[in-house]
Amino acid sequence: MYEYKKRIGFSECDTDRRLSVTALIDAFQDCSTFQSEDSGVGFDVLQSKNLVWVINYWELEIDKLPYLCDYVTVGTYPYSFKVCFGLRNFYMKDEKGEYLVKANSMWTLIDSVEIKPVKAPDFIHEAYTVEDKLDMTYNPRKVLIPKDEDVTVTQKDPVHIQIHHLDSNHHVNNGQYVKLALSQAGDPEVSHLRIDYRKQAMLGDVIYPVVYSTGDERVVALNDEEGNPFSVSQFILK
Known part of the structure; x- marks a missing residue:
């Protein structure tokens, strides 16, 4: 897994001085970016091969959000590669190591010239350690529009x-x-x-x-x- 520690800044907070959901997702995206760059498969490497990861789906379980100036640990790791898809967990923990947020995500590797999904090449598989997925809810990827009469x-x-x-x-x-x-x-x-x-x-x-x-x-x-x-x-x- 890959982790980094951060302190919640004022610009990341909502009107209640808690980390906003948007800033939470930004922190998760930063974490996976840091892991990819530090593992030698960052933006420049992928761009040189006309490859880019595109997000398909997020699912987040939020127990509680940290407040302004709190210290947290942000972590991520892939738990599966399936042809062109990468499945990745994220989490945020407090200073005691307790989970604040757990997340699941699905990404597709795209050929940026042909604009089509491509199988992840060996050098991507070799760059990451696949780990067991987090214990959390895993709903279907597709979010359905409600059709109930009371909607x-x-x-x-x-x-x-x-x-x-x-x-x-x-x-x-x-x-x-x-x-x-x-x-x-x-x-x-x-x-x-x-x-x-x-x-x-x-x-x-x-x-x-x-x-x-x-x-x-x-x-x-x-x-x-x-x-x-x-x-x-x-x-x-x-």
């Missing part, structure tokens, strides 16, 4: 994708989808979330959010103008 459906104002939404891959950053979805749902406090990434949003795209509310569940579809989702997120409220 309240709310169309939200369109969101125009701007340069600050993008990352170095020139599409909307993974965490930005979560930030957008949470804000459309009213920034609730959540105990469990799933994010199903369907397609990439680019600069100039317009996102049409739709919120489905029932009981303690919020599902947010971030759609294109034809109603096809860029992502579908499920939030279970505390």
Whole structure:
């Protein structure tokens, strides 16, 4: 496994001075980036071979979020490679070593020239140690739109994708989808979330959010103008 320690900064916190969910996902993404770079299979190496990892799915179990100035340990490791897919766990622990958050994720290795999935080559397998997956909930990857009669459906104002939404891959950053979805749902406090990434949003795209509310569940579809989702997120409220 790969770990790094950090202290929660003011810029990472929400209005209650707790680590925001978006900053949590950013910390997880940083952790896997650090592992890849330190293992010799970072951005430059993959780019030289026209390869890039693209996120398909997140699932997070949140026991509690750390507060401003808390010290935490962030960790990650892959637990399976299946042809073009990489399955990876993440976690955040407090100073006592207790789990604060556990996460599962699915990634696809893409040929950036042919724009198609490719089997992970041997040098990627050799760079990582595959470990047993974390003890947590593992739901199906696809997040379904609720169809129950008691679901309240709310169309939200369109969101125009701007340069600050993008990352170095020139599409909307993974965490930005979560930030957008949470804000459309009213920034609730959540105990469990799933994010199903369907397609990439680019600069100039317009996102049409739709919120489905029932009981303690919020599902947010971030759609294109034809109603096809860029992502579908499920939030279970505390």
